[in-house]
Amino acid sequence: MPAKKLRAVAPDEVAPKVPKTIAEAAEADERSVLVALRTHLAREMDKGAVPAHALASVSAKIREYDREIRSIDSRDEQEAEQRGPSRDEAWQAI
Numbered sequence: 592m593p594a595k596k597l598r599a600v601a602p603d604e605v606a607p608k609v610p611k612t613i614a615e616a617a618e619a620d621e622r623s624v625l626v627a628l629r630t631h632l633a634r635e636m637d638k639g640a641v642p643a644h645a646l647a648s649v650s651a652k653i654r655e656y657d658r659e660i661r662s663i664d665s666r667d668e669q670e671a672e673q674r675g676p677s678r679d680e681a682w683q684a685i
Contacts, residue, residue, distance in 0.1 A: 596668070613628060621663065622663045633653055
């Protein structure tokens with residue numbers, strides 16, 4: 592996986608809120624929902640809460656969510672590259 596590109600942060604920019612529940616993620620965006628679902632299923636598997644007969648389908652679903660998340664990330668990265676670099680602004684060293 593390629594490293595994420597760093598960029599300057601606007602003075603008024605704040606870090607995005609990470610949803611803590613699937614319901615919160617549903618109010619955000621598609622990627623947040625997929626991440627929340629993947630995390631939930633993975634935690635359920637780790638706890639041993641997934642019955643043996645469902646392990647294969649739950650594992651497949653986790654992989655499917657992961658592929659979709661990576662696809663969204665890749666698309667976003669490509670769009671950012673097409674926009675080109677942002678303009679450098681002057682700053683004062685302390």
